[in-house]
Amino acid sequence: MPQLAVNYRSILFVPATRPERVPKAAATGADAVCVDLEDAVALSDKDSARSASWDQLGVLRSLGVQSILRINALTTRDGLHDMAALIDSPTAPDSLFVPKCDSAEEVHWIDSLLADRHQDMKILPIIETTIGLSNAAAIAGASPRVAGMGFGSADYSAEIGSDMGWDALAYGRGRIVAAAGQHGVAAIDGVWLDYRDDDGLRGEAERVETMGFSGKIAIHPQQVAVINQVFTPSDEAIASARRIVAAAEAAGGGVTTVDGQMIDYPVVQSARRVVAIAEHVAASSEK
Secondary structure: OOOOOOOOOEEEEEEOOOOOHHHHHHOOOOOEEEEEOOOOOOHHHHHHHHHHHHHHHHHHHHOOOEEEEEOOOOOOHHHHHHHHHHHOOOOOOOEEEEOOOOOHHHHHHHHHHOOOOOOOOEEEEEEOOHHHHHOHHHHHOOOOOEOEEEEOHHHHHHHHOOOOOHHHHHHHHHHHHHHHHHHOOEEEEOOOOOOOOHHHHHHHHHHHHHHOOOEEEEOOOHHHHHHHHHOOOOHHHHHHHHHHHHHHHHOOOOOEEEOOEEEOHHHHHHHHHHHHHHHHHHHHHOO
16 A cells, blocks of 8 residues: 655654643744653653643644654664554544564554544654664565655664764665655654754755755754755746646656756656645745
């Protein structure tokens, strides 16, 4: 069964222990807000954070903002408790971030647990380990619920003993983009840690966008505008994409030309992605 990619240019994280930040995060223009039960929550606060998260997801839904819940890793006690609570939760997120996802079996397990609950909820595995990277393609194709794949660059770099510079992470990013592309899901890049460095964030976002990533995680509200700008096609690109899609439809799927260029199936597919992003941005701005 084919999967559908999410159109998340920016995902802003909010600790589940800080409910007062949720409305503020929703007002930043982020495409999605992630209520975080994992790294942003101390071990002593895990249970209370889990209980508080359902109300926060409800707030996001009432504000018309896409919601994501990041649970703890499934290999931990807290991750198992998160899943058990999610099954019976009154409010479900639009998407579920699964950290340190190492195998397709983890996705299968989540899928089976949710078979009779929250049927529209998407799964977003996060690749953060070398084992997960080795299995990235299988993870991306493990379930029709998988709509995107995140890169946990900080944890990945810690495991391999590298810094978080471009050269050190290029291999991991390339593997993730290829796996996501193989199964038609979104590739979402990891964090830029210095939230005061807009130029550094912009530079990295621009480079991953050229690789094929469709969005990036934000850890501070002021990062959202930069990320959205980078991952939003220009007016010229949108106009060109619309011309390509219209010409392809008029040609009935055959090869045609637009603006002096030969247009075949791969070009049309790329154009359709640009149009889909443009429509998503337009719909978001109307809310």
